[in-house]
Amino acid sequence: MYDPYIDSELNSKQTDVASYWQAVTPGQIHYPSLQQDLSCDTLVIGAGYTGLNCGLELAAAAQRDVVVVDALQPGWGCSGRNGGFVLRGTGRLGLAQLKSKFGLDTARLFHQEYGEAVARVNQLITAGNIDCQPQAAGYYKLAHKAAMAKDLAEQAEFLQQHFGYQAKFLTKSQIQQSVVKHQQADAAVHFPDCYGLNPLALARGYAQLAVKAGAKLFGQTAVRSILRQGAGFKVITAQAVINASNVVLATNAYTAKGFYPQLNNSCLPVLSSVIVTEPLTDNQLQQLNWQQNSIMMDTRTLKYYYRLLPDKRILFGGRGAITGKAAADPIYASRLLVALKRCFAGLEQLNYQYQWSGWVGVSFDDLPRIYSPEPGLFYAAGYCGSGLSFSSLAGKRLAQLVCGQRLPALPIYQSQLPTFPFSAFRRQGQQLYYQWGRFKDHFL
Secondary structure, eight states: OOOTTTOSOOOTTOOOOOOHHHHHOOOOOOOOOOOSOEEEEEEEEOOSHHHHHHHHHHHHTSOOOEEEEOSSOTTSSHHHHSOOEEOSOOTTOOHHHHHHHHOHHHHHHHHHHHHHHHHHHHHHHHHTTOOOOOOOSOEEEEOSSGGGHHHHHHHHHHHHHHHOOOOEEEEHHHHHHHTOOOTTOSEEEEETTOEEOOHHHHHHHHHHHHHHHTOEEESSOOEEEEEEETTEEEEEESSOEEEEEEEEEOOGGGOOTTSSHHHHTTEEEEEEEEEEEOOOOHHHHHHHTOOOOOEEEEOOSSOOEEEEOTTSOEEEEEEOOSSSTTTTOHHHHHHHHHHHHHHSTTOTTOOEEEEEEEEEEEETTSOOEEEEEETTEEEEEOOTTOOHHHHHHHHHHHHHHHTTOOOOSOGGGTSOOOOOTTGGGHHHHHHHHHHHHHHHHHHO
């Protein structure tokens, strides 16, 4: 498996990941590779949610001459293989942590920005008539042990009091009665405007919107180098040269080693693994009292996230291997299946039918950045695995930055990603963190 921590190039001959989303999402459009030199105002590298939204915004709102290229096809990376969670947030810091770090006024601005991100996803689904199977709204953050229940009750009160957000606290018995019979959920906070969808269908819908707006989109076009040329850039691909006044890096966790060292050393690619089970029977669903298709995530340091899909399968995800070489080891899927069965009784004979992994970009301070590190060059990265909704807005913010517009007064728009200390040893640090996380989740 491609490993951006050690591989110096993401070539265009990678196969599609054999995911559930690939199996159930029809209507793939193949975008051809760039075969001849061209010039443009802005080149966007990466056709995931961020890059496609940047291209869409530059073409539609700013009437810029914009080209979007991807080493594979739109949605091949993070955007086409995630769990499909439309969340109000990004990074790994909650609003209480943001309040402690930056103050209440800034935390409220974060909350407003997160709401705009969800609204943008909703608006684009409607505008593009994107058939991404959005499910009923509702996200449950679950206390994986009784000691966490008090924290969740305080979180719900905090959100209501300081942000006017209608979060709702649920006890264990309320979860059992109105959501699902969960063996490891001692309490929950309900977020009413978050929901699940088909992430690959969303990415393909964004691609069609960007092209319709006037962006030129090329697949199978791996960028090999970016050279400064006067006030602009000369970008070398396998088949052609692109001269651009501006370059946007929308490659996040899939940024090849050495591609842009400042970004490489500030973003750790971490594998997230996912399984999708066989369909549950009506009897199994009835025994579980599984009443909603809401999305769920627990309070573990090494979190599990899951949802009931439209065809009655369970999607269950969590941390996987450390390296790309080990990603296909069946032990990681087996561990997820064991964890799933510990959550839900009566599924002892259930097996999984799909298993895959994908990289997420983790920043050192648990926050993403949308930034211009040098004239004409821009990037967005570091969503920490919580980027479906925010990356869509990040693409818009990148486009505004390219056009010289002022962004909201948030720290994530005012500074670059901080470099990891001892960045050459990030993976060793990751291994230690995983060991600590497992100990904390079990004993503390």
